[in-house]
Amino acid sequence: MNEWNASQYLMFGDERTQPSIDLIGRIDHVDPRRVLDIGCGPGNGTERLHLRYPDADVYGIDSSIAMIEAAREAYPRLRFDLYDASTDLPSLDPGYDIVFSNAVIQWIPDHGKLLWEMFRLLNDGGTLAVQMPINEESPAFRVINEVIRDPKWGFTEKEFSQTNKLPVGDYVDILSGLTDEFSVWETTYYHRMKEHKEILEWVKGTKLLPFLKALEADEEKKQAFQQEILEGIKGQYSRQVNGEIMFRFKRLFFTAKK
Secondary structure: OOOHHHHHHHHHEEEHHHHHHHHHHOOOOOOEEEEEEEOOOOOOOHHHHHHHOOOOEEEEOOOOOHHHHHHHOOOOOOOOEEEOOOOHHHHOOOOOOEEEEEEHHHHHHHHHHHHHHHHHOOOEEEEEEEEEEEEOOOHHHHHHHHHHHOHHHHHOOHHHHOOOOHHHHHHHHHHOOOOEEEEEEEEEEEEEEEHHHHHHHHHHHOOOOHHHHHHOHHHHHHHHHHHHHHHHHHHOOOOOOOOOEEEEEEEEEEEEEE
């Protein structure tokens, strides 16, 4: 599992929180008593769940100590614990009215098993709500995927094996095996950036994590790696009339009712 940096992640806190807000808006549960946020990160989405359901017991879990510490500091009235969703979900007892997960499951393998475990945690009538990025075809991600394949960086399959996403149709098949009541949709967000480096800073908080970790012993090489990606990004994103750069980001959402 990657070592997360909460400060880096929250450089774009509003932009990263908006998908949580949009996903919460599609949950039709009126009065949940217990809500579980799987992969809560620094707690920004958990807080939004609390604001939507102030009378519910909202509980956030994450595999990153840094993220849990940031969440506890930012939202002391909420409850957060260290759990690894890739291994620890079977140890959780069911009884939740909402199981929520924003931008997490792409880091976890075997989505058929994972979604079954998440669905198991729900009460009858409860809702599973999930979002994940599906942005591999964006210009920035194409640049990254080209740069990381250059042998000069010395990356291994350990770094390359960072995503576990399936084709959208596979999620439809998985969900249809769990329930007849589910919805699947995509949203493309357009983030306004002032400089190309802001796109680099964005991906440093997520996609580039395993690669920067692999290079941390060689600061000069790490800086050269980031510079090469930045130059590639500059070649892919032109400025708008107002001088801004539009960073397009696509995400997949689904909800399923038990």
